[in-house]
Amino acid sequence: MDKVVVSVCKETSKELENLINNAYLEGERGIFPWDNKENTRLKSNSESIQKYISRGEILVAHVYGQLAGSVRLDTKDQPGMVGQLAVSSEYRKCGVGAKLQEYCQEYAKLNFGMKKLTIEFINPTEFEHEFKTFLHAWYQRLGFVVVKETAVEDHPVYSNLGKILLTPCKFVELEKEI
Numbered sequence: 001m002d003k004v005v006v007s008v009c010k011e012t013s014k015e016l017e018n019l020i021n022n023a024y025l026e027g028e029r030g031i032f033p034w035d036n037k038e039n040t041r042l043k044s045n046s047e048s049i050q051k052y053i054s055r056g057e058i059l060v061a062h063v064y065g066q067l068a069g070s071v072r073l074d075t076k077d078q079p080g081m082v083g084q085l086a087v088s089s090e091y092r093k094c095g096v097g098a099k100l101q102e103y104c105q106e107y108a109k110l111n112f113g114m115k116k117l118t119i120e121f122i123n124p125t126e127f128e129h130e131f132k133t134f135l136h137a138w139y140q141r142l143g144f145v146v147v148k149e150t151a152v153e154d155h156p157v158y159s160n161l162g163k164i165l166l167t168p169c170k171f172v173e174l175e176k177e178i
């Protein structure tokens, strides 16, 4: 889509937070007990998003001025980690996600001197999750290569997620030279 404009986000908004949380609610259905009620495990909230924004880590995509998607480049370590990629359901499959990925890679190189990026996603081990299967193939098409698979229980940071998962899962880590 020609009219996708990507920029560095300057401040958070309910619209941005809802976009991210709703996208993950959909993308991780059957994996996390996200139900928008008491059990909701929100991907994002004002406090964390504002912290990332202050570090220049959130990129947003607009289509004809409307917020359509966002991505985070975690700049804490090298290689940088691309995460929280989310496109609002009205704008899916029009190239917004691809444009965010492309911009994020240039941004990482030019602004943070990064030479490599990683992506990590969660994937059920006992059944084929259609959406995660698409994601896995898409990231590989974008040039990312699988470097590690870790059972959630063994993950150095997210092992406690094992307690709330609806099904056994692993984390798949991919890398790309940029």
Ligand SMILES: CC(C)(COP(=O)(O)OP(=O)(O)OC[C@H]1O[C@@H](n2cnc3c(N)ncnc32)[C@H](O)[C@@H]1OP(=O)(O)O)[C@@H](O)C(=O)NCCC(=O)NCCS
Binding pocket: 023, 024, 026, 027, 028, 084, 085, 086, 087, 088, 091, 092, 093, 094, 095, 096, 097, 098, 099, 120, 121, 122, 131, 134, 135, 138
């Ligand atoms: C993943 C996501 C960001 C993709 O955004 P998008 O704007 O729809 O992606 P694009 O339109 O750029 O599509 C990229 C390619 O994937 C294909 N594609 C997109 N969604 C697809 C789906 N659900 N199933 C199969 N193919 C799909 C597109 O057709 C396109 O293919 P092409 O390169 O051959 O043209 C979006 O689906 C989303 O927000 N999902 C929920 C949040 C999430 O799970 N994020 C990732 C967590 S790790």
